[in-house]
Amino acid sequence: MSARPPISAPGGNGDRARGAAAGSHLVVVGGGVAGLGTALAAARAGHRVTILERDATPMPASADLAFEWDRRGAPQVRHSHAFLARLRNLLVERAPDVYDALLDAGATELRFTDDLPPTLTDREPRPGDERLCAIACRRTTFEWVLRRAVLAIAGVEFRDGVAVDGLIAERGRSNAIVNVVGVHGRAVSGGDSATAAATETGRPFEMAADLVVDATGPRTASPGWLTDIGVDEPAELLVPSEIIYLSRFYRLRDGFEAPEASGPIGGDLGYLKYAVFVGDSRTFSITFAIDTDDRAMRALTEVEGFEAAAAQLVAAQPWLDGRSEPITGVHPMAGLRNRRRYFVRDGEPIVTGFVAVGDASVCTNPLYGRGCSLALVHAFGLADLLDRTPRALALDFAEFTEREIDPWFRAAVQQDREARELLDPAPSGPGAAPSGSGAAPSGSGPAAAGDVDPKQLLRDVFREGLLPAVRTSPIVYRAFLRWFNLESTPDALMTDGEVIAAVMQSYAERGARPPEPALGPGRAEFLAAL
Numbered sequence: 001m002s003a004r005p006p007i008s009a010p011g012g013n014g015d016r017a018r019g020a021a022a023g024s025h026l027v028v029v030g031g032g033v034a035g036l037g038t039a040l041a042a043a044r045a046g047h048r049v050t051i052l053e054r055d056a057t058p059m060p061a062s063a064d065l066a067f068e069w070d071r072r073g074a075p076q077v078r079h080s081h082a083f084l085a086r087l088r089n090l091l092v093e094r095a096p097d098v099y100d101a102l103l104d105a106g107a108t109e110l111r112f113t114d115d116l117p118p119t120l121t122d123r124e125p126r127p128g129d130e131r132l133c134a135i136a137c138r139r140t141t142f143e144w145v146l147r148r149a150v151l152a153i154a155g156v157e158f159r160d161g162v163a164v165d166g167l168i169a170e171r172g173r174s175n176a177i178v179n180v181v182g183v184h185g186r187a188v189s190g191g192d193s194a195t196a197a198a199t200e201t202g203r204p205f206e207m208a209a210d211l212v213v214d215a216t217g218p219r220t221a222s223p224g225w226l227t228d229i230g231v232d233e234p235a236e237l238l239v240p241s242e243i244i245y246l247s248r249f250y251r252l253r254d255g256f257e258a259p260e261a262s263g264p265i266g267g268d269l270g271y272l273k274y275a276v277f278v279g280d281s282r283t284f285s286i287t288f289a290i291d292t293d294d295r296a297m298r299a300l301t302e303v304e305g306f307e308a309a310a311a312q313l314v315a316a317q318p319w320l321d322g323r324s325e326p327i328t329g330v331h332p333m334a335g336l337r338n339r340r341r342y343f344v345r346d347g348e349p350i351v352t353g354f355v356a357v358g359d360a361s362v363c364t365n366p367l368y369g370r371g372c373s374l375a376l377v378h379a380f381g382l383a384d385l386l387d388r389t390p391r392a393l394a395l396d397f398a399e400f401t402e403r404e405i406d407p408w409f410r411a412a413v414q415q416d417r418e419a420r421e422l423l424d425p426a427p428s429g430p431g432a433a434p435s436g437s438g439a440a441p442s443g444s445g446p447a448a449a450g451d452v453d454p455k456q457l458l459r460d461v462f463r464e465g466l467l468p469a470v471r472t473s474p475i476v477y478r479a480f481l482r483w484f485n486l487e488s489t490p491d492a493l494m495t496d497g498e499v500i501a502a503v504m505q506s507y508a509e510r511g512a513r514p515p516e517p518a519l520g521p522g523r524a525e526f527l528a529a530l
């Protein structure tokens with residue numbers, strides 16, 4: 001990238017009449033899902049966009065080759081990704097060509113109502129079933145397709161091998177909101193763009209922008225960038241997830257096909273959560289989530305331990321019967337979290353000319369598979385506000401984040417808290433954590449009403465009312481999937497009268513049900529086989 005002359009500092013006041021009108025220049029820092037999504041939505045609305053990505057990731061000829069990208073800036077690309085119906089439906093509605101390109105690149109549709117559980121006797125289609133469809137592909141395939149679509153838009157430039165180190169601000173009258181007018185950084189290695197390739201490593205640059213978009217992901221350094229220009233750090237809510245992710249990718253051997261799709265795709269054994277994810281181009285992956293403090297489970301970080309573990313798990317076994325071979329080692333990832341940053345204080349933006357999208361703004365525990373969906377919702381939401389003045393944009397985008405993204409952040413924090421309480425139940429609490437089976441033992445209802453902890457009762461209703469009803473009630477099955485896929489509100493399962501009635505009936509019948517099939521061995525047996 002060629003060095004640009006330093007940007008002068010005109011006297012703005014942070015609330016200029018000028019909005020980021022069509023034709024204005026957005027500098028998007030970070031070329032992951034949120035950055036690419038922002039570029040797609042903003043460029044199609046007529047804005048000029050420059051994406052600055054630190055990883056040197058030359059654009060390969062095929063999505064399959066993108067799996068070889070060195071994405072150390074987004075190491076989660078080496079982990080299984082679910083692309084939920086919310087994201088799929090957003091693409092169908094706002095960028096149908098990108099959706100088609102995904103399918104052309106080998107992604108497949110996961111239509112949840114095509115594969116109803118065998119236990120569901122009412123198999124009639126319902127209105128809205130067509131929206132219950134997720135996308136199955138590798139994360140690198142998703143990025144490759146998105147990036148190709150973005151590169152095809154006039155006025156978009158993607159510069160890789162370029163790291164942003166900070167913001168450039170203009171200062172107005174005293175007490176005015178600081179307004180960001182550009183970024184500075186350096187080339188870290190030659191990427192594929194003509195300018196990046198021509199740049200010697202370490203060479204500094206500055207770039208002017210009407211709006212700087214921080215899309216640098218969960219490890220964003222932007223709070224430091226803000227303090228460097230005299231802005232207070234955004235307030236932050238951080239809740240660590242206390243799990244470690246372990247993933248390995250495989251490919252089906254020539255002449256073999258994937259197993260029948262009728263069985264479970266994963267399970268929660270209490271001591272271990274696991275799932276098998278269908279990928280594209282005949283790939284699939286297996287992911288484990290283990291407790292950060294569970295040292296005995298660290299054996300799973302090694303290939304031998306991982307394979308010995310997978311061989312014991314009901315949903316993984318059919319994939320590992322000789323029909324596939326591994327194409328990666330075992331990738332661990334720790335430091336997972338729920339984190340939310342707030343860019344408005346006392347009703348005023350802390351800064352203008354700068355916003356954060358995706359994980360840089362709101363990050364949720366990957367277990368729930370929401371990050372990419374929320375990142376794209378965020379990106380399109382931002383693009384829809386770009387005609388605002390800088391102050392109005394900051395305020396309206398904060399309001400959008402609060403309305404559309406924050407409820408899922410709070411839901412993730414709550415789900416994490418409940419999961420932890422299951423692992424460490426109160427000593428006197430009835431109904432210990434489920435272990436050794438994907439489901440709680442049937443008929444083990446709560447103790448006499450007088451002893452019942454309301455939270456424990458809720459957990460019991462979840463395990464012995466809701467989860468079985470998902471497999472037997474067409475209403476609960478669809479409501480659960482809408483909730484899981486972010487197609488309803490986080491509290492939808494708790495507020496829909498029909499769902500509540502079906503769940504409570506299922507709970508009342510818990511004693512009459514045969515035990516749920518185990519989705520893996522008990523912990524002691526599991527560890528002994530490693």
Ligand SMILES: Cc1cc2nc3c(=O)[nH]c(=O)nc-3n(C[C@H](O)[C@H](O)[C@H](O)COP(=O)(O)OP(=O)(O)OC[C@H]3O[C@@H](n4cnc5c(N)ncnc54)[C@H](O)[C@@H]3O)c2cc1C
Nearest residue numbers: 030032033034054073081082164216217358359366371372
């Ligand atoms: C283990 C794991 C599994 C997950 N599974 C799922 C899932 O199943 N489904 C789902 O929807 N979500 C999942 N997520 C979440 C999802 O990956 C994130 O929500 C998503 O990547 C967020 O996109 P982003 O663009 O905000 O950040 P990222 O994808 O992390 O992209 C940030 C980009 O910014 C670049 N960058 C960083 N600093 C700089 C800099 N200074 N200058 C220039 N560039 C920079 C990085 O190189 C990177 O490319 C998972 C996350 C993890 C950790």
